[in-house]
Amino acid sequence: MISMDAILKRTKQIPSLSSSALRLAKLVKDPDSTAAHFEATIKPDAALTVNLLKIANSAYFGFSREVTSVKQAVSLIGLRQTCDFAMGMLFGRVVPERIPGYELKARDFWMHSIATGVLAERICLDLHLQVAEVPFTAGLLHDIGKLVIGNYLAESAGQISIRLEDTSKDFLAVERELLGVDHATVGATVAEVWHIPEALAHVCRGHHHPGEVPRSPHLPLVEAVHIANLLAHATGYGADVGGMARSFDEEILNRHGLSASKLEEITCQCVEKIEGMGQALLAAAGVKA
Amino acid sequence: MAMDSENLVVVDISDFRVCKDPTQTLITYSLGSCIAFLLYDPVRRIGGMLHSVLPLAQVSAEKAARRPAMFTDRGVPLLIELMLAQGAKKGDLRSSVIGAGILIGSSNLFNIGQRNFTALRKVLWRNDMLLDAEDVGGSRSRTVALHVGTGKVVVRSQGNEVELI
Secondary structure (H helix, E strand, O other): OOOHHHHHHHHHHOOOOOHHHHHHHHHOOOOOOOHHHHHHHHOOOHHHHHHHHHHHOOOOOOOOOOOOOHHHHHHHHOHHHHHHHHHHHHHHOOOOOEEOOOOEEHHHHHHHHHHHHHHHHHHHHHOOOOOOOOHHHHHHHOOOHHHHHHHHHHOOHHHHHHHOOOOOOOHHHHHHHHHOOOHHHHHHHHHHHOOOOHHHHHHHHHOOOHHHOOOOOOHHHHHHHHHHHHHHHHOOOOOOOOOOOOEOOHHHHHHOOOOHHHHHHHHHHHHHHHHHHHHHHHHHHOOOO | OHHHOOOEEEOOOOEEEEEOOOOOEEEEEEEOOOEEEEEEEOOOOEEEEEEEOEOOHHHOHHHHHHOHHHEHHHHHHHHHHHHHHOOOOHHHOEEEEEEOOOOEOOOOOOOHHHHHHHHHHHHHHHOOOOOOEEEEOOOOOEEEEEEOOOOOEEEEEOOEEEEOO
16 A cells, blocks of 8 residues: 555656646637747747657648748647647656556557547537646646556556456556555646646546546546547557556446447547657657557 | 567558568557457468457548548458458458457447447458457457468467467
8 A cells, every 4th residue: 555655755756747838738728829929938948849840840740841940830730739749748758668567668658648638639629518728638647647656556566467357347446456546546646746737637536437526617628538538448549457447437428428429430530640649749759669 | 479579560550461471470559449350361371460440431431431441341341352362262261350348337338349349240241251269358458469470369468478379
């Protein structure tokens, strides 16, 4: 069992999301933001600037002329998309090469996060959900708790598959049995330590069981990420040691009028974007396959 | 084991490949609800693998035209066709399917895996074919490899490797 003190200590030891990411999260919500504001936030970070330009010049966009500045990139691909890619790059910096316990390589963890972000964005759009934060960012960050408790989970590695033989049990329940805590709860703590917006902390805490989160205006975003996370697992992005041992809340699907064919349509519309964004981000960051 | 071979041909999500080089191994990773459909002609040593995501192409005509292998009902006939075009004989083909996993508590709403498997069986029925081996369902994710030289199919899931054929 892990104490809250140990979790806090470990959270402070791992790299945290940069302040540029927090500034970008604010900027993207401000209707008065301009390309110049974005450039001013991104430009001091030389590595981020270089990587964003690599992405803007990648096959994913296929522009006929070279993109040479962040401002130009913003005007060509839009504020929102530039921000999504920048957040993806900054998030990648906090992801280690391997996440022990979950048996995840950086690439797979990153792809799962990107997939959840892209799917959450689509779900919010299709269901006309009013949300306080960018759904892509919410999907991107939903599993940050895994970065903290992976080392602890690794100590019980042999127990995971044994406990999952009980097919009625989901992976979150196994984490709770083995560690006394799960990555969703820990993710909310990480979100607070990193000072990321409250809505995103709610997403981290509630993405597996939205019904367990206190009711708040952030519930639609939590539910969107809940569905997105499951679709990402179903499509195989970032399969970890828990496989598909994830449960879902059917009441949420019913309430939003999500039929089987609608879920498949959402997935269909997202697969190519997930692949394209993922490959562009991973290539720019030099992450190994 | 087949999966550690350096001579791997990766079949990406929504894609299919046919291979005649006996030194190569076709592999696809992280099957959740998706399915890997495998064909093998042991006489001519030709192997084929499809990694489809969704059961029915009717969900998007545009995507079905551009990436037919995304859909089980389009990808499976295409793989059969390509195998035959490469010289395989239908009567010699061995087929297997891996994947079609389900989330815990899956009902009719969230059952992409089951729907993929049903779509596959319908296509095989129409093509007068039967499955020789399957490893489907449950809440495990799977990685599968087909060794073209021997026709051996190996499934890796949660750290364990099992030879399916």
